[in-house]
Amino acid sequence: MRFIIISIILIIIIGFVIWRFRGGQNRFPFYEFYSRGRREGFTFKEIGFLKQISIQNKLEKPQSIFWSTSQLDRCLRPAIQKINADERMDPKQKLAITRKLLELRKKAEFNLPKYQKRIRDTTALLPRQKLVVKESVYGTFVSWVIEINRKYIVITQPSGQKEWETLDWRSKKIQLSFWRQDDAGYTFETKVQEQIAHEEFPLLYLSHTNNLDRDQTRKSIRVDTSIAVRFNPVVYSAEGAVKKPLISKKMHVGRIIDLSESGCCMIAGRMLKKNDRVKLDFSITETKRVITLGLIVGISPTGDDRVKKYHIMFVKINPVYKNNIALWVYNIFGEREDDESSKRRRAFQKTQVKKEA
Template sequence: MKLKTILNFYTTGFDSGFTFKQMRLVRKLAKMAHIEDPTTLFWSVPAINRAIAIVVQIANNVGSINNSHTAELLNKFYAYRSKIELDPPLKTGLRNTAFIRPGQRFKIVLPSNGIFYSVVLNNDSLITVTYPEPAKPQYRCYDWRKKRIAVYFWRKNDAGYVFDTEVHGVGHYRGRPVLFLQQTTNLQRSQKRRSIRCPCSIMADLYLLTDARTKNINSFELEQGIKCLIEDLSEDGALIRIGGKGQEGMSVKLQFKLGDKTIVMSGIVKSVEFNQKTNQSRLHFQASGVDELMRQTISMYVYSILPEEQKENFDSISLFDDEKKVQSDSDLEEL
């Protein structure tokens, strides 16, 4: 294997949860079967079957098929195939942006500004990406610093992902203008986000559904709850800032005003970003109990603050179709 192929092989293996011992076995199988892209053996059962068939054919040709060493090796290969078939390593997908590899293409959605394209150049304490290029001439952003963005990407041999993050800063990397993005563990593995989100600043009350004083999930609360700030909103969730340290998995109810209408959303805190310096938490809240009329009110509010030319893009954006077609390492070689 070439050095680049070897690095790609081990990076993919570690990303997918393989041990070094397992990767050595997979690499041996790839070498014996003359597999051009050995990373396919991390996830593709048909590729593993073809590789084993080639190894068996070679062993038959050289007369070593009954050799104890060959038998032991084939048993390991068969056991490995069974493991991948029963428990595919990629079925759980990425859980942390720290594992996104250089060369990954991004589509960046900046609310009220448009859609932009970028490529990952480096991934360390921050994600370094090429300076975003607008998808259409009318999309532009003159200052990316501290902007909250949604990032969409397609991971090879896996699925589509989306995550929200903040632009940490703007600078240069190896002579190229770049953005530095904050890392996050809040990745959604799906083809597209189910609903449109928009940035906002809405004061709200948060209630713990485990608290005996809290009424049922749909009732209006008369007493004040935990004061919080909604930083972005959709019909099926919100990004909420609270004081103190939040807890993942909390069942909560959110109550706030949109115009003269009171909105109640109940659901669960999917993940938490805690800032120790400010002693504040961002709660990624997913709603499961929203009255249909309230859902419509939220949708109308979200659409009302989006620029007209972007409403269709946010509603039916084709995020991953072209990414699926770009599956080679040529992206990285061009950088």
């Protein structure tokens, strides 16, 4: 009899523990929530914090905070505000948990279907797709897709070099590369089948191919922008046997046209080369300044021979700056909307001044 009573008590205790562990009356799926949180690299304490955030935001499926971009965006703002307001946490802890949340947001973004789609052959190209054309003798050019039909890829005659109008492309083997939005970079080789030397719209007809090399080198989400930037090239001292890197005192100006937490694309003059290092100084909002060291990993032509596009990877960046850029990219605090509104307001004010003048 005593054994039966003890067994019943144990069963009740075990049942109560399981009931509490699974969420009790609120039916919070704590086991699934905890398991997913551990798989994503969060500590028990951090998972408890995320649980509070998901409850406060009344998520129907609390565990979706680990994979849903919409649910994450809904929770990130109050979560980061709460982290910053917590006086018991030291700055390093605040940076670390904020970075984990932003990495989770990036992972959820890259898991969206639009980033998983890829093309298998050139028939999937779309009109107006920008192409970088390389030929072993002629060099590197820029072109655009005009039309895709069953037999050919029709592109504009490659331009961007001197006397490009006079070049003979017939029967040339060329390499083309392009960036497909929300996907990856692609490279393929093909042959020029025909050249139409029209005065106004000179065109090339290329063969189709299904031999595409896909290169998903982008590790972070980036957005188009237009941010003024000051930069100083890194130079090397010529004194002694060992060359020391120094930040040049000569400052240049450019414009960042897309930005992510890991790099940017900058338009500037032609003074820089691939593998050069530069110190960048820019502001993403009126109160958030970024200073970082970047490495030029690629250079692209523009329509103007005097300027180039510099593809820059950040090689040394303060964690605070990195988090601030990521928060700006995901627009967690609506900072990009404020930036666009202020630009439109300034443009309107300029037009009013011109009218009055």
